[in-house]
Amino acid sequence: MIIKIENLVKRYGSLVALDHLNLEVKEGEIFGLLGPNGSGKTTAINCMLALLKYDRGSIRIFGEEMAPDNYRVKSQIGVVMQDVAVFEELNVQDNIDYFCGLYVKDKNKRKELVEEAVRFVGLEEYRKIYPKKLSGGLLRRLNIACGIAHKPRLIFMDEPTVAVDPQSRNKILEGICELNRQGSTIVYTSHYMEEVEQICSRIAIMDHGRCIALGTSEELKNMIKTGETVTIEAVILEEEDLARIRELPHVFDVSYKDGTLTVRCTGARHNLLRILEYLQSRKIPFGRVFSELPTLNDVFLEITGKQLRD
Amino acid sequence: MTVFKAYMKIAKKNLWLLFMYMGIFFILTIVFQGTAQKSESEGYQSSGAKIGVVDGDRGILAESLIRTLQEKNEVLLLSGDQEELQESLFYRSVDYIVRIPKDFAARCIEGDEKLKVTTVPGTFAGSYAEQAVSSFIYSARSYRAAGFSDQEIAEAAVEQPETEVTLMDFTGNKGEEPAYVYYYRYLPFLLLSVICYMMGYILMGFGRGHLPERMRASAIPAKRQTAEGLLAAGVISFGVWTMSTAAVFLLYGRQILAGNNVGYYILNSISLLAVSLTLAYLIGTLVKDSNALSGIVNIAALGMCFVCGTFVEMDYLSPAVKKAAQFLPVYWYETVNNLLAGYSTISGDVRIEVLQGIGIQLVFAATFACVTLAVSRKRA
Ligand SMILES: Nc1ncnc2c1ncn2[C@@H]1O[C@H](COP(=O)(O)OP(=O)(O)OP(=O)(O)O)[C@@H](O)[C@H]1O
Ligand SMILES: [Mg+2]
Numbered sequence: 001m002i003i004k005i006e007n008l009v010k011r012y013g014s015l016v017a018l019d020h021l022n023l024e025v026k027e028g029e030i031f032g033l034l035g036p037n038g039s040g041k042t043t044a045i046n047c048m049l050a051l052l053k054y055d056r057g058s059i060r061i062f063g064e065e066m067a068p069d070n071y072r073v074k075s076q077i078g079v080v081m082q083d084v085a086v087f088e089e090l091n092v093q094d095n096i097d098y099f100c101g102l103y104v105k106d107k108n109k110r111k112e113l114v115e116e117a118v119r120f121v122g123l124e125e126y127r128k129i130y131p132k133k134l135s136g137g138l139l140r141r142l143n144i145a146c147g148i149a150h151k152p153r154l155i156f157m158d159e160p161t162v163a164v165d166p167q168s169r170n171k172i173l174e175g176i177c178e179l180n181r182q183g184s185t186i187v188y189t190s191h192y193m194e195e196v197e198q199i200c201s202r203i204a205i206m207d208h209g210r211c212i213a214l215g216t217s218e219e220l221k222n223m224i225k226t227g228e229t230v231t232i233e234a235v236i237l238e239e240e241d242l243a244r245i246r247e248l249p250h251v252f253d254v255s256y257k258d259g260t261l262t263v264r265c266t267g268a269r270h271n272l273l274r275i276l277e278y279l280q281s282r283k284i285p286f287g288r289v290f291s292e293l294p295t296l297n298d299v300f301l302e303i304t305g306k307q308l309r310d
Numbered sequence: 311m312t313v314f315k316a317y318m319k320i321a322k323k324n325l326w327l328l329f330m331y332m333g334i335f336f337i338l339t340i341v342f343q344g345t346a347q348k349s350e351s352e353g354y355q356s357s358g359a360k361i362g363v364v365d366g367d368r369g370i371l372a373e374s375l376i377r378t379l380q381e382k383n384e385v386l387l388l389s390g391d392q393e394e395l396q397e398s399l400f401y402r403s404v405d406y407i408v409r410i411p412k413d414f415a416a417r418c419i420e421g422d423e424k425l426k427v428t429t430v431p432g433t434f435a436g437s438y439a440e441q442a443v444s445s446f447i448y449s450a451r452s453y454r455a456a457g458f459s460d461q462e463i464a465e466a467a468v469e470q471p472e473t474e475v476t477l478m479d480f481t482g483n484k485g486e487e488p489a490y491v492y493y494y495r496y497l498p499f500l501l502l503s504v505i506c507y508m509m510g511y512i513l514m515g516f517g518r519g520h521l522p523e524r525m526r527a528s529a530i531p532a533k534r535q536t537a538e539g540l541l542a543a544g545v546i547s548f549g550v551w552t553m554s555t556a557a558v559f560l561l562y563g564r565q566i567l568a569g570n571n572v573g574y575y576i577l578n579s580i581s582l583l584a585v586s587l588t589l590a591y592l593i594g595t596l597v598k599d600s601n602a603l604s605g606i607v608n609i610a611a612l613g614m615c616f617v618c619g620t621f622v623e624m625d626y627l628s629p630a631v632k633k634a635a636q637f638l639p640v641y642w643y644e645t646v647n648n649l650l651a652g653y654s655t656i657s658g659d660v661r662i663e664v665l666q667g668i669g670i671q672l673v674f675a676a677t678f679a680c681v682t683l684a685v686s687r688k689r690a
Contacts, residue, residue: 074527087316
């Protein structure tokens with residue numbers, strides 16, 4: 001167990017940011033913390049980094065109690081903060097070298113690591129550029145490079161892909177998997193479920209400072225009733241039709257809003273066909289048709305009754 | 311030494327600033343020194359001292375004193391109105407004011423009451439006038455002792471053989487202030503601007519956004535980070551100081567070493583350095599972007615230089631400004647500087663005054679340091 005969090009409570013005045021949070025992260029995994037804005041992801045990470053004092057509970061990293069002066073633990077940790085934290089006064093290369101230098105003393109070794117990090121985030125052409133002149137996405141990449149250049153055993157990444165274009169985002173996600181293959185354990189927070197699903201071996205879904213579900217993405221999806229969500233556009237439906245659709249086999253939830261019918265079914269087979277057969281038999285016209293397997297959003301929706309993202 | 315090196319690297323980015331200010335500084339020093347010396351020496355040759363006389367006696371001896379003074383000096387008769395006196399000193403229409411009291415003969419010649427005088431301190435004209443007055447009084451006293459009447463004394467005094475007047479030469483420069491005095495006078499402008507900007511820039515960088523947290527999460531102990539930062543600050547500011555001191559020795563080394571006050575000049579500039587550095591820390595902790603930084607540094611450095619006797623000689627400052635300036639460290643630096651320029655050797659009361667001025671600067675530095683600490687504690 002590389003991280004073990006027990007009953008962590010963190011309050012900001014009357015606001016409970018972390019509410020008896022329990023988490024365990026295993027060596028070698030990419031662990032995802034998924035949750036909407038304000039669910040406590042950053043707070044949890046800052047507690048793990050000993051940047052924040054907390055009210056109750058314990059945090060052990062590498063089997064040791066985490067504390068502000070536990071530099072043995074800190075020296076094996078990499079940090080990519082949610083808010084970009086680099087020096088405006090130093091260029092790309094000097095920034096990476098600086099942060100790497102906080103962990104690696106040997107100059108030659110560091111030179112190699114910095115070079116590797118520059119290539120890793122694809123900033124080869126920007127070595128001498130100052131952060132102010134970088135676009136938002138490039139700046140994020142620099143932020144990542146500064147956090148991982150020293151090849152730490154454990155890396156915390158707090159929403160590293162916010163404001164990054166899809167192409168760079170994929171590159172970053174691939175990179176994270178590569179870091180993981182090279183031996184780093186990664187704690188990754190995001191409110192993008194697709195990302196988390198794509199790279200994380202295990203996922204904790206957070207809401208209001210609590211972990212409301214935990215497992216692989218398969219396990220999480222199996223926890224819920226929804227097996228398939230069928231969406232059909234532009235139908236004109238009466239109350240009676242809705243009632244009839246609701247009676248079809250496997251259907252457990254029907255909603256109709258703005259000319260779009262959404263039917264959620266348990267099990268993942270033949271649902272679409274049955275619904276379309278019904279509509280045809282009643283001569284009800286319809287437009288585009290979608291069928292989706294469950295997503296983490298469905299998991300979140302079923303547990304909390306609200307959407308992960310509005 | 312990662313933190314130390316980062317300080318240095320960022321400082322290097324602003325090296326141009328140091329050279330630019332050095333350049334401005336030398337031009338300033340040379341220009342001001344040139345004009346000041348010219349006007350002073352011209353003033354001396356054409357008209358001796360400018361003496362204001364308030365004649366409260368109007369007797370025959372008083373008149374005789376005035377005539378004696380008139381021989382070598384420009385004499386201006388004043389009414390004795392306090393405001394007029396202050397103004398004429400302030401605008402330098404006179405360098406020296408003598409008040410002749412009623413019953414001058416009885417009180418000052420027969421008695422030994424001293425004449426009330428007001429002078430602009432440290433000016434050579436003042437001491438010249440003083441000699442002229444006391445020489446009249448002493449000879450009048452000896453004539454009186456010999457039994458002369460007022461009338462006789464008056465005649466004798468005016469006919470009196472020209473006494474050799476030896477000028478008291480305070481600075482060893484025939485009444486002119488040596489060039490390095492100007493250099494040291496303008497030094498606050500250089501040290502404050504450069505150190506506050508350079509160090510403020512670095513500290514602002516280290517305090518920006520979430521960098522402090524990022525640093526706290528790193529493997530370098532907080533105490534070590536602080537220590538490396540302080541070391542770098544020390545090296546940088548000491549470097550600037552060394553350069554400025556090396557420059558004065560390079561330019562005026564022989565003159566300054568010929569005087570006795572080298573040590574005090576250095577001590578004074580070091581306390582100014584302490585003030586600059588601690589002020590830089592304060593500014594660097596408070597300011598968030600570089601435009602604001604240069605604005606504040608300009609206000610702090612130029613502002614203090616204008617009201618504390620750096621750009622405008624202290625004698626020309628209005629009393630109100632002078633009073634207010636006492637709450638600024640540069641005032642004390644310049645006070646010490648003026649004392650060092652005015653006295654060729656520092657001893658007794660002057661020594662105490664000099665050390666006091668230096669001490670007050672250090673108190674200012676300590677205050678800035680404490681406020682900085684309090685501010686950053688509050689933030690953490
Ligand atoms: N310094 C603070 N003072 C007071 N409240 C805070 C502070 N920091 C965070 N909070 C509150 O704590 C809760 C959790 O915030 P946190 O930043 O951990 O959320 P998050 O999951 O990281 O959100 P996001 O996705 O927006 O980054 C929020 O309600 C937030 O308003
Ligand atoms: Mg966050």
